[in-house]
Amino acid sequence: MTETKHPETSAVELIDVSKTYPGTPPVDALSNISMSVSTGEFIGIVGASGSGKSTLLHVIGTLTRPTSGSLLINGLETSGLSDQELSGVRSKNVGFIFQDFFLLPGFTALENVENGLLYSTFPASGRKDRAREILDRVGLSNRAHHLPNEMSGGEQQRVAVARALVHKPAFVLADEPTGNLDSSNTAAVLELLIGLNHEGTTVILITHDQEVAAKSSRQITFKDGRINRRSRKKNV
Ligand SMILES: Nc1ncnc2c1ncn2[C@@H]1O[C@H](COP(=O)(O)OP(=O)(O)OP(=O)(O)O)[C@@H](O)[C@H]1O
Ligand SMILES: [Mg+2]
Incomplete structure (x- = not known):
């Protein structure tokens, strides 16, 4: 594979990215987006429903390819990569958190977190310990053996945060992670993301809620x- 490394490396860089969904008529979900996210930043992406936020997340997370333009992950140009190479880049660099948690129903909190290591190169023998460690980090050691339906929404989302982080990704992409939570659980999940960011994790948080976005250090508004x-940029 040909790797193009750029000298000033951002965690994520988009250059003139557009995404059009085919159809009659086609939908221009993203038009000529250029932005970069430095390692260690906490970016809030805001905008009304339909403004392209989730499409942006899917493009940055390499779940969908842009129609045109460049996406660089840690300085690596992704446009020439095969699907298999792209999934390698994704499993190494990206941690996803979604509004609906997407925990596996028949599996405990610990097993769900460990599942985040499935496609990683993390040695099999250390996986359970690593999952325990990160579950402890989100304050859920005492729920390790609970199934998702035995946990509150806030706890389930904290498990999802642990799963997103367990493989030490270069950045975390969160799409409306507090959209299904009440205000106290929203605050708990945001505090967790802020704490992790202070420890060095790069976070890109998508929300239509200005109050949630205000917790980030920089906001980009889509329309x-x-x-x-x-x-x-502000210091937090
Ligand atoms: N798979 C798809 N096929 C066709 N059009 C799509 C598809 N996904 C999204 N769109 C359209 O692209 C535009 C951007 O959608 P997107 O989901 O990115 O918005 P959003 O900002 O995340 O909205 P919300 O806040 O409601 O989640 C919308 O007009 C939407 O209808
Ligand atoms: Mg969306």
Whole structure:
């Protein structure tokens, strides 16, 4: 595989990225987006429903390819990669957190977290210990053997956060992670993401909730598939 490494490496860089969904008429979900996320940043992506936030997340997470433009992950140009190479880049670099948690129903909290190591190169013998360690980090050691339906929504989302982080990804992509949570669980999950960010994890948080986005250090607002506004970076 040909690797193009750029000298000033961002965790994520988009150059003139567009994404059009085919159909009649086609939908221009993203139009000429250029943005970069530095390692260690906490970015909030905001915008109304349909403005392209989830499409952006899918493109950054290499779940879907842009129609045109470049996506660089840790300085690596992804456009020339095969599907298999792309899935390697994804499993190494990206941790996903979704609104609906997507925990495996028949598996305990610990097993769900360990499942996040399935496609990693992490040695099999250390996986359970690593899963325990990160479950402890999200404050759920005492729920390790509970099934998802035996946990609250906030606890389930914290398990999902642990699963997203267990393989030490370069960055975490969270799509409306607090969308199904009440205000106290929302606050708990946000505090967790903020704490992890302070420890060095790069976080890209997608939300339509300005209050949630205000917890990030920089916000990018989308409107109709375009960047409408960029806030200045603030120290948190
Ligand atoms: N698979 C698809 N096929 C066709 N059109 C799509 C597809 N996915 C999204 N779209 C369209 O692309 C646009 C952007 O959708 P996207 O899901 O990215 O918005 P969003 O900002 O995440 O919205 P929400 O806040 O409601 O989740 C919308 O007009 C949507 O209808
Ligand atoms: Mg969405």
